[in-house]
Amino acid sequence: MGRPVRQPPSPSIIGVSIAGGVFKRVLVGRALRSDRLGETLLPKRLALPVFATDAVSSVGYATQEILLVLAAGGALFYHWTWLAAGAVCLILLTVVASYRQNVRAYPSGGGDYEVATTNLGRNAGITVASALLVDYVMTVAVSISSGVDTFLSTPALTHLRPHKVEIVLGCLVFMMLINLRGVRESGKVFALPVYGFMVGIYGMVLYALARVVFFNDTLLAPTAHATVVPSAAAPAGFALVFLVLRAFASGCTALTGIEAISNGVPAFKEPKPKNAAATLLIMGTLAVGMFGSITVLSLYTKVRVTDSNANLLINGQPPVHGQETVVAQVAQAVFSNFTPAVYFVTATTLIILVLAANTAFNGFPVLGSILARDGYLPRQLHTRGDRLAFSNGIVLLGTFAAALIIGFDANVTRLIQLYIVGVFVSFTLSQLGMIRHWNRHLRSEPDVAVRRRMQRSRAINSVGFCATATVLVVVIVTKFTHGAWLAMAAMVVFFLVMKGIHRHYDAVKTELFTDVEAETALPAKVFAIVLLSKLHKPALRALAYARATRPSVLEAVTVNVDPDETAALERDWERHDLPVPLKVLDSPYREVTPVIVDYIRRIRRSSPRDVVTVFIPEYVVGRWWEHLLHNQAALRLKGRLLFMPGVMVVSVPWQLRSSEAVAERLDEDVKAPK
Amino acid sequence: MGRPVRQPPSPSIIGVSIAGGVFKRVLVGRALRSDRLGETLLPKRLALPVFATDAVSSVGYATQEILLVLAAGGALFYHWTWLAAGAVCLILLTVVASYRQNVRAYPSGGGDYEVATTNLGRNAGITVASALLVDYVMTVAVSISSGVDTFLSTPALTHLRPHKVEIVLGCLVFMMLINLRGVRESGKVFALPVYGFMVGIYGMVLYALARVVFFNDTLLAPTAHATVVPSAAAPAGFALVFLVLRAFASGCTALTGIEAISNGVPAFKEPKPKNAAATLLIMGTLAVGMFGSITVLSLYTKVRVTDSNANLLINGQPPVHGQETVVAQVAQAVFSNFTPAVYFVTATTLIILVLAANTAFNGFPVLGSILARDGYLPRQLHTRGDRLAFSNGIVLLGTFAAALIIGFDANVTRLIQLYIVGVFVSFTLSQLGMIRHWNRHLRSEPDVAVRRRMQRSRAINSVGFCATATVLVVVIVTKFTHGAWLAMAAMVVFFLVMKGIHRHYDAVKTELFTDVEAETALPAKVFAIVLLSKLHKPALRALAYARATRPSVLEAVTVNVDPDETAALERDWERHDLPVPLKVLDSPYREVTPVIVDYIRRIRRSSPRDVVTVFIPEYVVGRWWEHLLHNQAALRLKGRLLFMPGVMVVSVPWQLRSSEAVAERLDEDVKAPK
Secondary structure: OOOOEEEOOOHHHOOEOOOOOHHHHHHHOOOOOHHHHHHHOEOHHHHHHHHHHHHHHOHHHHHHHHHHHHHHHOHHHHHHHHHHHHHHHHHHHHHHHHHHHHHHHOOOOOHHHHHHHHHHOHHHHHHHHHHHHHHHHHHHHHHHHHHHHHHHOOHHHHHHHHHHHHHHHHHHHHHHHHHHOOHHHHHHHHHHHHHHHHHHHHHHHHHHHHHHHHOOOOOOOOOOOOEEOOOOOOOOOHHHHHHHHHHHHHHHHHHOOOHHHHHOHHHEOOOHHHHHHHHHHHHHHHHHHHHHHHHHHHHHOOOOOOOOHHHEEEOOEOOOOOOOOHHHHHHHHHOOOOHHHHHHHHHHHHHHHHHHHHHHHHHHHHHHHHHHHOOOOOHHHHOOOHHHOOHHHHHHHHHHHHHHHHHOOOOHHHHHOOOOHHHHHHHHHHHHHHHHHHHHHHHHOOOHHHHHHHHHHHHHHHHHHHHHHHHHHHHHHHHHHHHHHHHHHHHHHHHHHHHHHHHHHHHHHHHHHOOHHHHHOOOOOEEEEEEOOOOOHHHHHHHHHHHHOOOOEEEEEEEEOOHHHHHHHHHHHHHHOOOOOEEEEEOOOOOOHHHHHHHHHHHHHHOOOOEEEEEEEEEEOOOOOHHHHOOHHHHHHHHHHOOOOOEEEEEEEEEOHHHHHHHHHHHHHHHOEO | OOOOEEEOOOHHHOOEOOOOOHHHHHHHOOOOOHHHHHHHOEOHHHHHHHHHHHHHHOHHHHHHHHHHHHHHHOHHHHHHHHHHHHHHHHHHHHHHHHHHHHHHHOOOOOHHHHHHHHHHOHHHHHHHHHHHHHHHHHHHHHHHHHHHHHHHOOHHHHHHHHHHHHHHHHHHHHHHHHHHOOHHHHHHHHHHHHHHHHHHHHHHHHHHHHHHHHHOOOOOOOOOOOEEOOOOOOOOOHHHHHHHHHHHHHHHHHHOOOHHHHHOHHHEOOOHHHHHHHHHHHHHHHHHHHHHHHHHHHHHOOOOOOOOHHHEEEOOEOOOOOOOOHHHHHHHHHOOOOHHHHHHHHHHHHHHHHHHHHHHHHHHHHHHHHHHHOOOOOHHHHOOOHHHOOHHHHHHHHHHHHHHHHHOOOOHHHHHOOOOHHHHHHHHHHHHHHHHHHHHHHHHOOOHHHHHHHHHHHHHHHHHHHHHHHHHHHHHHHHHHHOHHHHHHHHHHHHHHHHHHHHHHHHHHHHHHOOHHHHHOOOOOEEEEEEOOOOOHHHHHHHHHHHHOOOOEEEEEEEEOOHHHHHHHHHHHHHHOOOOOEEEEEOOOOOOHHHHHHHHHHHHHHOOOOEEEEEEEEEEOOOOOHHHHOOHHHHHHHHHHOOOOOEEEEEEEEEOHHHHHHHHHHHHHHHOEO
């Protein structure tokens, strides 16, 4: 005995799709086997589009957010854009360099959460996790909203603008379905538009250069001659510094998504850390290039955008249908003589921004699964669903994002105020953790060459820490009242919930694993009772089963609610001459449950070392409304009996004919060939 | 063996309140014992208010509905009121006389449903039942709405009129709570206002007589000088006949509720049939008297009411805050020199109309319980809840009525169009059934005196049948397009649902009771498996219990979802050296349920005559959110296993500490002293 036996799966279960019915299989695709997990690993050319959409796509709105902030002082203040955008590029490259160290040191996919937990302790880890969870939700909401904004900026689509929220939600559902199908196919779906977007933006730069240099054309955005009404007196001194800092903080949205690769290292092909670091560098370079290009072009073409429509006057009138996005305006200026290219740029921007949400859909369920494994989130999030994707996490993320989109009317500028606090909390703690990491390793590393590499890495991470910490402070100071407080509150809530769940699981674990040996003692006897009200087949089956378990004592028990029915049962009982005594419990209040509970309690009291087994015949029905017509009393009783220690509840199912169809449908799911 | 044993309830359960917690006990009161059911029987002086509220209170709106219809032709057509109201009185007395035969012949409380089923067959019975169910719902909605209307007619309460729907719903909830407390206390609660209402109305008549005869005063309603704008050309010929018929049909609302006593005979004190018949006569006389008085006074004081506010011009202007009810206007006219009496009349009208709903709250659950007993409604409705009241039915009725009130904005005139179709369907079929009843008895009755009494009864019922059938035709013809179709559609729905439920229960019964002996055969062996994933106390308890049941084969089974966890379990298993083999099922798709189902299916296939017992350790938690953190996989598995024939599912509960508080609370409910 004692030695465990391995049981291979039966042939019928090998190569099986185990989804929940045809509908789910069509939407979500077939289930994948564990040993096929390797097939879903990504080469660099597919990993880039999958993990870089967020970071690359944010150029679609980063420039615009800088201009929006500066517009508060009037169009003259746009020249500060150079400073704010330059600082953003610098920070971006610093963070990319720092994260290249992270992915090499922590290739397991725990990302910032793992770095912070390992080096700074559990609370730092959960803080990072809270920040990332909030950030993922924000990424989904902001990206999709911004993409739809750009698309609706096309003059031909003006009439769709009132339906923006619905369109955004539609895109969100589309994203969820794609992601429920699994990572691999996502890679293929996303490669084309991501590369298309890059071609569009860099093509735009080349085309603009060509027009300006060779043809000496003047490129002007639709709003180039618009007046920007300053929303306050021209800021100077500290107010000016604050304004530029706020513009910089808004521009830092360009950095969001860089951490995605560090959370996704396990999805890369071998050698994972090297490929991930290389992809990170490519991504950073591309992002800086595109962000810079769009910023330069927007200043050159004199794009004007303002926070409020009322502050932008075109021929003395505010725009009737709202403003167009910076990317859309630049594209209209550059391709003023070649309209199809305008559509190409806005369409790829829409697609890449919608797909940027994909980074979050890749990251959130992975992080959720890791947190569930560590006991910070409900265990259900730990199980992979069909298609090897973490369905529960995907659905949860989609729900949160939908709530944000509806709550903020899919307004990017309002949503963006909640953004990036989370990212920079995560950046800062992660870099601090990396510094500690190198310190720890330096203490024990004798090899000089290795030490030099470590010291170099530590220097990079230190610069990264200083930079991200500074930005975090700037972001909190300049954006707190604009909405960052809400993101921080959400982080606190996530933090407390995760701590609470962990404490609960810990307490339960202590309860379940303390003094385990005590539970190996066998109960003295088994006292079995079969509950019944009529002598029909389910009752007789329950009796037969109960007798087959050969308990020490076996009784049939009925509660006398209706004297006529009880008398009929007693007559039937004598007629069948069953070898089991029938006990009739009187019930002065015609209630069933308390009478039975009371009876069992008396059995338990008279012999506390026995275990009481309660057999309940139960109807299994196939249609939802049949539940209303059956089993109500049995269900209530079962729910109550579970609270009694020393009582086992045995459901003896009786499958009504209507249940057969359901059973067959369930079987088909199991047996369906691969 | 074989001979049933009676088990008296334990002392702890005698004199017990079994409600669900303190809250319920405060709201609903203590539970009553079966043998105290007799105490809730009603003497005539209490039965009258309980069962007569509906019939008596409808005088609060019957006159008004006649005037409203006739106003379509202008104020001149009010003189047709005499004709319509006279016909209503005649019909009312006829129906009272008929129903006195019913209660004597069928004193069991089945009322019209029983009469129709016994004499005309099941379909007629369910038709009557459908009609009555619809009618009860209507009674609740119309009575409460009308009562609140009257009350808000008091000039001082004008400002509350916009909140009418909320006030109506508040009264409805109040009614539900009172009725959940049981019949007896209701009787006491209702006696005072019902007698108060009678005093108010008859007092008003006497006071009016005194003023007119002795003081020669002129009594004028507030709208006496208002102009009624005809809503169509003055009707003549057939249109006039149709208008008067429609007024008569509307006035027939005065008859609703007469059948209530025939459904409530068992609640009377002995001799039940005699007391019920006497109460019926008193009620009818009082109702005719009050209806006549209000009609005469309304014509004398020149009350003007119209369907639409726009058609009533007071000094050339429509009333700003809506119109006042007829009763309120008559009271203001009669008591123009004694305002407190106006308040008394409107207040008692409010109360009695709100309490009229009580007739339905008494009748609906009783009828529902009878229908449930006969298998036409879900069995839950058959069980008496706490306080001997049929809680389920009361809650159901309240829900339907609330839906109607919200759907029709608590507008009496719109609601009343749906009313009385049901009543008269029930009246007509019931009288037809009574004719058949007497015919059947006359065939076998030899005693001449008895025969003469029977013939007299049959004559009365025949007159009743002709009268009610005529009214039914008039009601359907004149009101079909005004809303009666909706009530008829609801009746058809109830009818079909009840037929469907009955067919279902019949089919199940056939399934359960056919070839019963086959189920007495014992299964050959018991093959037991204990499902576990870790070796903690719940798992060990499940193992110990499983071993105590001494099955033929016993295995512990785990599904290999996470190889690390499985390895840990295998190590633990060997360390504990448990005398049970552990079988590890491989799961290529990391799913649990299908792998276990597949395994059990193979066991069943290899030895079909065995029964498989599946032991599942289950956490019992005390807080709602803990359900999210535990048992999800176990629940899904249990749900699936129930569909497999030959499988018993055993829940071995492990009570987490948090569940103890719940268990104690449940215990307190059981142990609370009477």
